[in-house]
Amino acid sequence: MPNGKAVKPAVRAKDDSRRSAKWHERRNGIIDLSAKVFAKRGYHATSTVELCEANQLGKGALYYYIGSKEHLLAAIHDRVMDEVMMGADRVALAGGSPAEQLAMLGQELVAVIMRYPDHVWVFLHEFHALTGENAKQFRRRRRQYEGRIEAVFEAGTASGQFRALDPRVTARAWLGMHNYTYLWLKDKGRLSAKEVAALFAEIFVWGVADPASEMVPPLDGRPAQVAGAS
Amino acid sequence: MPNGKAVKPAVRAKDDSRRSAKWHERRNGIIDLSAKVFAKRGYHATSTVELCEANQLGKGALYYYIGSKEHLLAAIHDRVMDEVMMGADRVALAGGSPAEQLAMLGQELVAVIMRYPDHVWVFLHEFHALTGENAKQFRRRRRQYEGRIEAVFEAGTASGQFRALDPRVTARAWLGMHNYTYLWLKDKGRLSAKEVAALFAEIFVWGVADPASEMVPPLDGRPAQVAGAS
Numbered sequence: 312m313p314n315g316k317a318v319k320p321a322v323r324a325k326d327d328s329r330r331s332a333k334w335h336e337r338r339n340g341i342i343d344l345s346a347k348v349f350a351k352r353g354y355h356a357t358s359t360v361e362l363c364e365a366n367q368l369g370k371g372a373l374y375y376y377i378g379s380k381e382h383l384l385a386a387i388h389d390r391v392m393d394e395v396m397m398g399a400d401r402v403a404l405a406g407g408s409p410a411e412q413l414a415m416l417g418q419e420l421v422a423v424i425m426r427y428p429d430h431v432w433v434f435l436h437e438f439h440a441l442t443g444e445n446a447k448q449f450r451r452r453r454r455q456y457e458g459r460i461e462a463v464f465e466a467g468t469a470s471g472q473f474r475a476l477d478p479r480v481t482a483r484a485w486l487g488m489h490n491y492t493y494l495w496l497k498d499k500g501r502l503s504a505k506e507v508a509a510l511f512a513e514i515f516v517w518g519v520a521d522p523a524s525e526m527v528p529p530l531d532g533r534p535a536q537v538a539g540a541s
Numbered sequence: 542m543p544n545g546k547a548v549k550p551a552v553r554a555k556d557d558s559r560r561s562a563k564w565h566e567r568r569n570g571i572i573d574l575s576a577k578v579f580a581k582r583g584y585h586a587t588s589t590v591e592l593c594e595a596n597q598l599g600k601g602a603l604y605y606y607i608g609s610k611e612h613l614l615a616a617i618h619d620r621v622m623d624e625v626m627m628g629a630d631r632v633a634l635a636g637g638s639p640a641e642q643l644a645m646l647g648q649e650l651v652a653v654i655m656r657y658p659d660h661v662w663v664f665l666h667e668f669h670a671l672t673g674e675n676a677k678q679f680r681r682r683r684r685q686y687e688g689r690i691e692a693v694f695e696a697g698t699a700s701g702q703f704r705a706l707d708p709r710v711t712a713r714a715w716l717g718m719h720n721y722t723y724l725w726l727k728d729k730g731r732l733s734a735k736e737v738a739a740l741f742a743e744i745f746v747w748g749v750a751d752p753a754s755e756m757v758p759p760l761d762g763r764p765a766q767v768a769g770a771s
Contacts, residue, residue: 352585480740481740487721488715488721489717491716510706510711514748515744517747517748518746518747518749
């Protein structure tokens with residue numbers, strides 16, 4: 312960038328690392344509050360004026376922190392994807408069998424859904440409103456995460472722990488089961504996020520396990536076995 | 542209704558059975574086309590004027606067939622719920638073991654999602670825009686369907702075929718796995734809707750099966766075993 316005048320948002324984004332901690336903090340606050348507004352009113356139905364009002368900012372200030380309305384939507388998606396990918400990294404670092412990896416990935420994913428209900432709502436409902444480079448980046452990151460899930464199923468099949476099922480469709484079945492919790496899992500529900508994820512892991516790992524494998528999970532005394540808990 | 546003047550939409554709806562076949566056909570056409578518009582632009586962002594344009598109707602005619610914009614949204618939800626409940630009725634009528642019931646329910650559900658992609662998109666994204674009586678009826682019908690799925694899990698546990706897992710959370714896991722296909726299952730995809738539903742049934746039935754039961758499904762030669770199909 313030869314000069315500092317009239318820097319476009321796409322270029323500006325690359326420079327975010329040079330902003331102050333305070334700038335980032337304020338920016339994150341705007342993203343979080345705007346996620347709530349989008350979740351409630353819908354992305355297309357929310358005007359920039361409404362976003363300014365909700366954030367108690369002028370148009371210039373909103374632009375200074377975020378850029379356009381679509382940049383805001385992209386930032387909300389990034390916030391979810393950042394958390395989800397960090398969770399996947401933690402799981403990869405922790406190691407363990409494919410069954411254990413799958414259980415941990417489920418715990419991480421449900422935890423993000425619980426922590427960011429508005430962001431996840433916007434993420435799942437408005438991703439198609441992203442255009443051009445934003446849409447491309449979102450698809451790339453989502454595909455990257457799906458690939459991590461598929462890899463666990465492939466590793467499970469390779470080790471003989473899981474049956475040889477289509478890894479792509481199996482991963483999507485797993486994702487659907489977990490993502491859909493955004494519609495019903497509540498902070499103070501009958502079962503905690505951890506308990507729900509444990510039950511899901513039990514169903515799914517059993518669902519793909521090869522009964523001929525010694526690694527089939529044991530039946531009794533598992534924490535997810537919640538018979539009579541209802 | 543003592544007289545025909547100024548009949549409110551809520552009252553009018555009860556009289557739909559007296560309408561002609563042609564009226565119903567035109568009404569369904571409007572519902573289907575409007576589902577496409579809502580799916581593309583979002584419910585809140587779509588104006589009545591745009592709905593009139595898309596359907597090539599005046600405001601009066603739109604009212605004559607549908608009532609308000611929210612009635613249209615409710616009608617889209619009803620169309621999905623009608624199909625889903627009819628599928629559940631067919632499965633109940635067909636009989637069979639809980640495992641077979643579950644597999645058939647999955648086939649029926651995925652078939653509806655494939656047949657009505659726009660309606661299902663609107664159904665899953667815009668249900669929170671329903672208000673008052675419309676919201677109440679939608680929640681009642683959705684709960685009714687969830688109850689049918691839960692009942693299959695309860696029957697499976699009672700018969701010893703399934704382990705004793707929380708039926709409500711298990712039903713939601715199953716629903717999530719199937720409903721989520723609206724995001725990725727395509728008419729001319731690598732696997733057909735039937736194949737995907739069969740794979741889901743294999744994963745789920747194995748996932749909840751009691752290994753001590755004689756009714757655990759056999760491993761070999763099942764159509765859903767799609768190893769190497771990718």
